[in-house]
Amino acid sequence: MSSVELLKTAGLLGVLVLFGGGYGVLYAVGRLRRQRSWLQGGYACYAVQVLIAGVLVVTSPLAVGWKLLIVFSVFAYLAIPPVTWRYLERTHHEEGEVYDS
Amino acid sequence: MYESQRLALKYFTAAIALFGVMIVAGLLAAYYYIDPQILYNVFDFSTAKILHIDVLIIWLLMGFFGAVYWFLPEELGQETVGLGVAKVAFYVLCAAVLVVAGVFIFVQYGTSDEFSLWFINQGRKYVEAPRWAALGITAVVLVFMYNVIGTALKAKKITGVVAVLIVDLVPLFALYLISLPAITNMSVDLYWWWWLVHMWVEATWEVLIGCIMALALMQLLGTSRRIVETWLYIEVALVLGTGILGLGHHYFWIGTPKYWLSIGGLFSAFEPLPLLGMVVHAVYDSGVHRMKATNRPAFYWVMAEAFGNFIGAGVWGFMMTLPQINLFSHGTQWTVSHGHFAFWGAYGCGVIAVVYLALQKSRSVSYMDGTAWKWSFALLNIGLVGMAGALLVSGMAQAFYERAIGGSTLQAFIQAQSSPWFMQGMYARFGFGILFAVGYVILVYNLLTVGRREAVGAAVPAAT
Numbered sequence: 001m002s003s004v005e006l007l008k009t010a011g012l013l014g015v016l017v018l019f020g021g022g023y024g025v026l027y028a029v030g031r032l033r034r035q036r037s038w039l040q041g042g043y044a045c046y047a048v049q050v051l052i053a054g055v056l057v058v059t060s061p062l063a064v065g066w067k068l069l070i071v072f073s074v075f076a077y078l079a080i081p082p083v084t085w086r087y088l089e090r091t092h093h094e095e096g097e098v099y100d101s
Numbered sequence: 102m103y104e105s106q107r108l109a110l111k112y113f114t115a116a117i118a119l120f121g122v123m124i125v126a127g128l129l130a131a132y133y134y135i136d137p138q139i140l141y142n143v144f145d146f147s148t149a150k151i152l153h154i155d156v157l158i159i160w161l162l163m164g165f166f167g168a169v170y171w172f173l174p175e176e177l178g179q180e181t182v183g184l185g186v187a188k189v190a191f192y193v194l195c196a197a198v199l200v201v202a203g204v205f206i207f208v209q210y211g212t213s214d215e216f217s218l219w220f221i222n223q224g225r226k227y228v229e230a231p232r233w234a235a236l237g238i239t240a241v242v243l244v245f246m247y248n249v250i251g252t253a254l255k256a257k258k259i260t261g262v263v264a265v266l267i268v269d270l271v272p273l274f275a276l277y278l279i280s281l282p283a284i285t286n287m288s289v290d291l292y293w294w295w296w297l298v299h300m301w302v303e304a305t306w307e308v309l310i311g312c313i314m315a316l317a318l319m320q321l322l323g324t325s326r327r328i329v330e331t332w333l334y335i336e337v338a339l340v341l342g343t344g345i346l347g348l349g350h351h352y353f354w355i356g357t358p359k360y361w362l363s364i365g366g367l368f369s370a371f372e373p374l375p376l377l378g379m380v381v382h383a384v385y386d387s388g389v390h391r392m393k394a395t396n397r398p399a400f401y402w403v404m405a406e407a408f409g410n411f412i413g414a415g416v417w418g419f420m421m422t423l424p425q426i427n428l429f430s431h432g433t434q435w436t437v438s439h440g441h442f443a444f445w446g447a448y449g450c451g452v453i454a455v456v457y458l459a460l461q462k463s464r465s466v467s468y469m470d471g472t473a474w475k476w477s478f479a480l481l482n483i484g485l486v487g488m489a490g491a492l493l494v495s496g497m498a499q500a501f502y503e504r505a506i507g508g509s510t511l512q513a514f515i516q517a518q519s520s521p522w523f524m525q526g527m528y529a530r531f532g533f534g535i536l537f538a539v540g541y542v543i544l545v546y547n548l549l550t551v552g553r554r555e556a557v558g559a560a561v562p563a564a565t
Binding site: 001002003006007009010011013014016017018020021024025027028029032033061062063065066069073076077080081084085088091092094095 | 325327328331332363366367370371373374377378380381382384385388389411412415416417419420421423425426429430497500501502504505506
């Protein structure tokens with residue numbers, strides 16, 4: 001790995017997770033406020049995350065196994081916020097703690 | 102108030118005082134990079150660094166102990182068992198910390214013999230405390246275990262949170278024993294040393310802070326036990342599932358078999374995923390309670406914990422955890438940047454939140470708010486993010502110039518250390534360190550005065 005590739009790849013890996021977090025936060029705020037604009041912001045973050053994953057897969061000198069891991073993790077990022085949210089709503093609903101926007 | 106909670110307040114006082122010592126030592130260590138001649142032959146950089154990182158461990162540990170002594174009697178409806186010995190252990194621990202700090206400052210180092218191991222410095226990062234002090238810490242942890250288990254037995258009651266806590270205390274104690282042997286084979290020594298350092302920080306401490314946060318959320322937001330315990334089980338399972346074998350990312354370059362590259366890279370790449378779930382959970386809780394609680398500083402510090410943990414451990418960690426990147430980044434300021442952010446997010450913010458919760462009750466304040474805590478919250482977090490960012494720039498410069506271009510030679514190391522990118526990062530780190538220190542001073546002022554001079558009896562917004 002060259003010096004430039006090193007910084008580019010590491011930076012992209014960090015930003016990949018950051019946009020995953022951005023998706024999670026905006027998705028949650030969107031569900032909380034029941035506003036589509038926040039949800040759309042979340043999906044936009046996720047789209048950027050997919051794009052970054054694509055750039056990493058196509059251009060980075062990472063080994064194939066790590067590239068597959070990145071692809072897998074992008075799918076995991078997609079699922080975690082809605083699954084977590086659904087479970088949160090269910091457990092809170094069962095305990096009578098319902099969020100009313 | 103339970104007697105156990107009075108002991109907790111003592112632990113919190115000691116923890117916050119040591120937090121200050123850590124900052125002073127950190128500022129000094131940071132300044133050596135700007136002026137390496139300062140205190141030359143008087144007080145070495147290595148000693149300042151030892152103080153900085155060892156005190157980090159001790160103040161957080163004291164914060165955890167304090168938190169458990171605070172919540173345990175309320176959780177079990179029973180005064181903590183063995184408080185007499187617990188108080189002795191507290192004073193023994195404080196005295197040991199003072200003596201060890203004195204030896205580090207005034208003696209600093211010794212010859213390579215058993216005497217140095219026993220009375221000056223064991224020489225392994227994070228567990229430099231001489232062997233007598235390490236044995237003392239072991240005894241204190243044993244007393245702590247006795248307090249928790251004994252209280253549960255006497256109360257004839259066990260809750261989900263306390264059960265997880267008790268299970269966690271066993272490895273917490275057992276792993277610390279690794280600090281005692283002096284293994285001469287460096288690979289073998291590092292292999293086991295990482296069990297202690299990684300398994301404490303990314304496994305047993307994660308579970309411990311998970312239990313503490315579960316108890317804090319019940320008190321802070323009135324969240325139901327079932328919700329808190331369900332999430333504790335899920336998050337502990339996920340954190341342990343990824344964190345235990347994530348140990349492998351420390352085994353890349355210490356002479357261990359090659360398969361650790363795959364195991365370490367794979368499991369540490371999964372580590373941000375449960376943290377993302379925690380962030381979503383934090384947003385949900387903040388929405389349910391509309392960012393309002395009867396203790397606003399504690400609430401904001403709990404939120405900072407979730408976000409700081411995700412960014413510090415998740416984003417910063419993933420940037421450098423794959424072996425192909427880690428080959429260049431390990432042991433540089435890049436790692437230091439990750440360490441600062443992750444420790445702060447995962448543990449520092451949580452301990453501060455619990456201190457505010459304890460003060461609210463001990464001072465009988467119905468609604469805790471004010472202005473000073475907001476300044477300390479902002480300055481500490483901006484200072485920390487600034488330090489982490491500055492260290493990242495310096496670390497990337499090291500990885501770029503020293504490792505990738507220079508091939509990790511001594512000459513490349515020296516050249517990288519004098520590159521403008523590295524130096525500017527060091528200046529910025531020191532500046533943000535000063536900001537962080539100002540935030541600490543305001544935090545101490547606020548902890549001393551909050552509830553005494555402001556907001557007592559103020560209108561209590563409804564915490565939904």
